[in-house]
Amino acid sequence: MDRTCCVVGCNVRSHDREGKKLDNGLSFHRFPSWRQREGSHVSDSTKQRRQAWIAAVRRADIEFSAIPSFLLVCSRHFLSGEF
Numbered sequence: 729m730d731r732t733c734c735v736v737g738c739n740v741r742s743h744d745r746e747g748k749k750l751d752n753g754l755s756f757h758r759f760p761s762w763r764q765r766e767g768s769h770v771s772d773s774t775k776q777r778r779q780a781w782i783a784a785v786r787r788a789d790i791e792f793s794a795i796p797s798f799l800l801v802c803s804r805h806f807l808s809g810e811f
């Protein structure tokens with residue numbers, strides 16, 4: 729599956745135009761989920777992390793409560809597991 733980083737100014741892709749996987753050593757991550765599902769608990773720190781991601785992505789078109797699930801952030805933006 730072709731993945732693209734959604735961070736402004738970052739155009740990292742997982743695959744090239746021919747659909748070949750790029751060997752760039754990067755991984756792609758979804759935004760931390762914040763919605764509480766049955767049997768699971770979303771902590772305040774998870775919500776804060778989501779807010780931090782949104783700030784770091786710097787996109788005007790996403791909101792805390794409405795982030796499309798296809799938006800991914802590549803591992804270039806992480807320092808030891810955090811933004």
Ligand SMILES: [Zn+2]
Nearest residue numbers: 733735738802
């Ligand atoms: Zn990126």
